[in-house]
Amino acid sequence: MRRFAEDHAAAAGEWDRAGALPDEVVRAVAARGWLGAAVPDTHGGRRLDPVSFGELCAGLGGVCSSLRGLLTVQSMVADVIARRGEDHHRAWLPDLAAGRVIAALAATEDGAGSDLAAVGTRVEPVPGGLRISGRKRWVTFGETAGLYLVLGVTPRGPTAVLVPRDAGGITVEPVRGQLGLRAAMIAHVTFDGVVVPAAHRLGAAGAGLTHVVAAALDHGRYSVAWGCVGMARACLDLSARHAVARSGRLAQHQLVRRLVTDMVAGVTTARLLCEHAAGHPRPDRTMLAKYVAARTAAQVTRDAVQVLGAAGCAPGHPAERFFRDAKLMQLIEGTDEICQTHVCDAEFRRHATRGAA
Incomplete structure (x- = not known):
């Protein structure tokens, strides 16, 4: 970590000005196994103990908060898949650990920030699976994510669904010039009737939050x-x-x-x-x-x-x-x-x- 910090600390200001993390930096982080820090070894990761994971976050945080944000969102989604998901969900974990897929949590909306129980994104059963309709705001690494963990609502309550970027019907609006985390590739993401298999629901309907x-x-x-x-x-x-x-x-x-x-x-x-x-x-x-x-x-x-x-x-x-x-x-x-x-x-x-x- 010390060598990585020394090699990249001077460049962090440029990432901030450019509003993005360079692809080679993301690859470097992935090559060190850090994007798999919350993924079990049995699924291609290198799960760290809590203190070691924390020290890794501190090390990256001392270089660039946006870079630490990449580790955070990747680990948030990977950890909840590993702990709450089923085998067909865990099939995503090797790609997340290797950085082949970047993950993002899509929860916040115009009317649902701190109070996520107020989300309005709809998750509706349709022939062939689940249809997701709504607009999410301030999605960290939403600009480059290949997999979104989306919080929506069904008649049974809040529900979480894994939505691949290539599902179709997804519009990404990059956000630039915000106060901080300028290289975190934040975006507003609209899901316009996106249909995914019902098996993409993570956890029970109503227990998504x-x-x-x-x-x-x-x-x-x-x-x-x-x-x-x-x-x-x-x-x-x-x-x-x-x-x-x-x-x-x-x-x-x-x-x-x-x-x-x-x-x-x-x-x-x-x-x-x-x-x-x-x-x-x-x-x-x-x-x-x-x-x-x-x-x-x-x-x-x-x-x-x-x-x-x-x-x-x-x-x-x-x-x-x-x-x-x-x-x-x-x-x-x-x-x-x-x-x-x-x-x-x-x-x-x-x-x-x-x-x-």
Whole structure:
């Protein structure tokens, strides 16, 4: 990972400006087996233990948040297929592990962001399978995905369906110039009466949100949390090196020392919470790690720009890019407010149970 980071860190700014990850970078990540980090060995992957997977996300996050986003979405879909799918679904896993197919989660809509139970995309039984009709927004790597995990609704409730890009009736609208994750090839995707075999439904009808997409999002939050640790660590390193390089004078400034001390405390705390979540795989622990890590990344990147001054504001500087990306970390895979709600609810339930006992 260190060699990969050294070889590609300088190019990440160009990816951000171009609004895309180069094909050769995606191939390089796939060749190292990282796109199969959530795929069982029996299906062509190299499934990592939780801490090793987290360290990989942190390493990529310290290079480029969009690159870490590729690992996140690929692993979200692959992990939920491996854990919730049947054998005919798992047939996708070797291609996902090898990077021959890029996956994307298509859940968000105009009227369904944090509240995914409000999705309006229709999944209707028809002769020959299921027909999917609706428009999804802000699909990470939706521009290049060959397989979409689509959340829709049937009369029985939310339902998840695997939809191949070549199914026909799919329109992709690339998104450019958003605040952050500019190289994540985000797109709005319209499914216009797309018909797939009924066997492409993942999980039971009505359980698409609670048992499929919720599991994918929990995996995604874990990945994002570690990615935030990597991003914050990179900005801490940039700040400390800059302060020391300025003839030592900047490093002696008491206010600069306070900022750097707070960065160290934040990065250390966020990492410990991610390690805790690795050992306690519960949604509320993952939520807490993501909440703290995202807030830490936002604060550390902001303070890094402050320490770096004009250099940190320059177009293409890593601190400037990470500063923009960090804000999105407080929104994706559960906003700060959603995380607060879940963490607080879990704590209240714990005390209510004790009180009843």
